[in-house]
Amino acid sequence: MTDFEALDQPDEALEAQIAQWREYVERRRELKTADADELEDHLRGSVDELVEAGLSGDEAFLVAVKRMGSLDELSREFAREHSERLWKQLVLTGPDGGAAAGETGARKTLWVMAGCAAGAAATFKLPELFGADLDEDGLFYATNISLFALPWLAGFLAWRRRARPGLIALIAALFVLGAVAANVYPLDEGSQSLVITAIHLPIALWLVVGLAYVADDWRSTRRHMDFIRFTGEIVIYFVLIALGGVVMVAFMVGTFKAIGVQPERFIVEWLVPCGAMASVVVAGWLVEAKQSVVENIAPVLTRLFTPLFTAVLVAFLVAVGVTAARIDVEREALILFDLLLVVVLGLLLYSISARDPLAPPGLFDKLQLALVVSALAIDALVLIEITGRVTEFGTTPNKAAALGENVILLVNLAWSAHLLLRFIRRQGRFAALELWQTRFLPVYAAWAWAVVLIFPPAFAFM
Template sequence: MTSRQHPSHGTGEPGAQTWSPPQPPSGVLDDLAVPLAEWRTLMTQRPGVTPDDVEELEDHLLSEVQDLRRAGLSPEEAFLIAVRRLGSQNEVAREYGAVHTDRLWRQLVFTPSAPSPAGALAARWDLPAALALGLLSGLALRLPTALLEGEAVGQVYARNLAFGVLPFLALYLIARSAPRSRSGLTALVSVFAVSALLVNLYPSHAPQQTLALTALHLPIALTVTVGIAYLGARWRALEAWMDWVRFLGEAAIYYVLIALGGGVVTILVTQIFLAVGLYGVGTALSWVIPICAAGAVLVCAWLVEAKRSVMDNMAPVLTAVFTPVLTLGMLSFLVVVVAGGRLVDLDREVLISFDALLIVVVALVLYTVSARRPESPRRPLDWMQLVLVLAALAVDVLLLWAMSGRLLEYGTSPNKLAALGCNVILLVHLAGSAWHYLGVLVWRQPALGLQRWQCLALPVFGVWAGVVALAFPPLFGFR
């Protein structure tokens, strides 16, 4: 850490120089009350940074602001430049963590979550609230099986699976968010209420393609909508949606780890019960597994918020591992298809599999860009991402060609049109990503455009998923 940023505190020894923060003019604090409070909140949530550290950093920040104000800058301009000079919150937190490794470990493992923003859920109720809502979510997910039988169970889950988890997650995030947005809450409640009403009023006729599409796409649309609860008053700002991308990426990592651990424990417990002759373990697990699966979503949300930025270094690691693998998969597909020369005859399952692979590629690019600072220099990782995006773009073009041929040969269906629309959106998004990566790597442009383009992905995919889930059933006669 640089001495300019962090002078030493007094040691308490005789003759030692004692550091005391100078009092800034009251006008500075009045003009910057809101941004300073936001900066202070972000800093206190960083691993390895204590409240005393934040006070010292704040003193340096205000000193920089005063110097810039004397140079004639406005309070807002002075604050932004001072924050940049001081260094980003993550950089400062890493510096403190490098110096105080023991403190970082204690904060990560032993200390409770960071205080929620002012006016939100009290810190001491943070984890209990997540556990309680997780239990309610699990019960809501399990009760249809206990109360219904036969085909009715499948119908209920197909229409309402998302409503067994996501409303509880939204409620938890709303309790944590500050400041809250009244328009955002109205939009969130409206989307959930209208969606629940429509999907449960819609009839369903054979072959039930639109019901399957609703079951697949409605959770996606509602997951994007829950981002309003997470972002609070910032939900209208495009750049803010990158925070929701980071949240989803970190939550997915935590959920996989919890699921793997839970799977191992379940197998061991089952074997122990069977070994001692207790064969009713299946009935118990039929309750425990759904409740734990739903509850883990709320626990992951708590972990992401409580240990914010602990998983920051996972993005480049995951990218470095999966980017070459996915790129080889895409290139292999291109070689096989071009050599075979019969693209239209590709099996439906093959097209679905590579559609899913394209979605994984987009998700990986999204998560990687979310962890990249716009002003960061070019990296080999960026070139790897560009190659992956170009390979995925070529695969998507071939898939669109195959889908168009199948539409002309076999006619339209809800499944074909839903897949076609998804691939068109993927094509546009991948093309834009490749263009912005070229701008960063070849024309040395700042990565802000790349980040803004990625921010568009979630709202666009969410809207399309909502259209497929709610508009396709009546358009195709609920078949």
Template sequence: MELHAELEAQIDRWRGYVQRRQAISAADIDELEDHLREQIADRQATGLDDEEAFLVAIKRLGNLDAVSREFAREHSERLWKQLALVPEGSDDGGAPPWRELAVVLALAVGAGLAVKAGVAWMDGGAGLARNLGLLVFPFLASYFVWKRRLTVQVAAALLVPFAALAVVLNIYPFAPGGSTEILAVLHAPVVLWLLAGVAYVGGRWRSDGRRMDFARFTGELAIYYTLLALGGAVLIGLTFAVLQIVGADPEPLLAEWILPFAIPGALVVAAWLVEAKQNVVENIAPVLTRVFTPLTIAMLLAILAVLAAAGGLVDIDRNLLILMDAILVLVLCLLLYSISARDSLAPPGLSDALQLALVVTALAVDAVMLTAMLTRIAEFGFSPNKIAALGLNLLLLVHLVRAGWLTVGFLRGQRRFTALERWQTQYLPVYGAWAAIVVVVFPPVFSFA
């Protein structure tokens, strides 16, 4: 059924509240939302408008779960209390915690075994680099398939593009060490990650709220994965120090067994931790964004000053341009995470002004990078690397310009914050489409060089 944009925004806010409070499992949230939409459709059929249908549906849904009661108390000024407040009910018991842990550990070990087999079969090198994401993705996606109880249709929708990507990466006659092979290695994980996003949102990729959930999940996953990596590095370092003291050589063990299992396995475990401990991460997410946003602004201003003092843009080193693209991507990730961690109902504040400053400085850096790239193309001609970098910078330019414009409107009270959220999530598939073009189209166009 077709719902108006404001009604969809209300449903997304309701879902976001429920998910953040961790009152029920993700699968139960999906079932609750289905009930909510059915109730809305029934009320609309009787002639109620969107707002009335939504409020009455929330009241009926409140009789199904105590989540609506909590939401009603939080938003009593918007008539939630009188329409949704219901007596306390008993919580339904979910799956035993040990069962999910067993599934996660099995998938983590499976990812490690797949990578270990890939290392042995492909003997490292470019072949392993092209297929590393393909080896890990099935296990991460399988966790979401199990967690979200995805239908066969959604699982098939994930399998088809995954298989197509695997075929392309392994049948294309890439020149050894060529530019198109390196570009394919760098862009294939982007395609795979967006496919993982489809699994994470339960196949409901058209929902702005679900896509923002995935953006938030990605940021939290990076936090947990980093913490796991740091903790693991400390443990490995202490263990190896003891082994070296007694005369043992731990390096073969590290290279042949620990790293092939730890790196992919930690990704699956980190995804499980995000699902299990969302309320913990959400307490530190706003703090992280408030700390790193001004620091990132200072870094970008310093970079602009250095570039301004560097002189001619043609002489800028190619590696510097690549590094700057990586920095801009990280800035975009910080922007997305900042938006996902913010309460969409809160009024404009200092953090929003800092976010606008971040966008403006990133736009200035992106403009310098685009100018340098166009100058180099005019001087030295086209190449796969230059076109890929130029395309990415143009996508970033459009993304940041629109984000800045919407942020200005929000700060001036002319737009709601949900408009900025929708723009971020609606633009995400564009990056996946561009990554797919680089992987699939660039190699034959540039003769696989």
């Protein structure tokens, strides 16, 4: 290590501490990016003064955090979450002011969440007032499933972020547009356009939820990455709620049958569908309220499944090479491979969102590079097969949608692999990979809306 590098190490440690503090500050939804910038400038100014007075960088940071004045309550919470830090002893002093106000705000949030969850459950049953039936009108529910819960989740998040009326109007207009696309087009049961609409509309509307999540900070890269983290966390919480629901339903069936009551109809028609819609909102509220818990779980899951998926993809490529078999590009296979690539991208995105951007490259980064390269190889094979089929037999809505999605994923993963390789070689910063992923989100939104709105009429609703 050179003398220059040795001198630079304390600065890197201090930057890591400030970055950790900044990330915690930005979780406070009442603070905008400009507010966080101002607070960080104040913190850095205090640190510089203390360093000039003779303190080390670490000591200066501890004292500067303690001196944050109006942020004493925030500093105490920050210290509680990072209890392993030595400076917990410096921060956790003084009266715990503001607790009553925080309790009141939490209670209000709970009631708003409960109202939104009840609204999502009621919305699912609303079509029955107009003659719809869950058994006989399965196509209607398949295309509209995302319109039952996501508007209520977006409403809850917009309320939490104190979104401006203009943004709320835009979000509402996009949900209305999605409802029109799902119900106005003449899509038959055997229509391929029906399938791609049912798949892409939830994606398009989920990114509308993202607008409510970032609210007025839509230009902030950190807020975009927070939404990616939110997406992964809400999936985890929803699955946990669903598993608990399965256990509850099993006990319910057993206990009611013991007294001669058959609860199956109530469970199928009311409890399960309405509970699923409400659980989307509840899961979003849990992510907002219990971030520190799930942020410990999610990185563990990411680190568990990344090597497993890497092994599966490598094994698949080896099998293709040994058997010289061609990939079947029928509809079910296309959906499967697209989902596989989405899972790979999800693992990459969530590992990025949960990673310390200032940490040096390590073994897990190399494993991620292997995962991305394997996915790229599979994506290239699928693209070759789709292009050949389109050239030979012409295009269909399924093949056109799959072709576009594979091209989009190919571009994303290829540049992600390039940035990962540069980072591993210490030729670039990890922040560049984070920035690339957040700037790619509008591409997914544009493509999903194009498939929902343009593809059905373009292919004569076939």
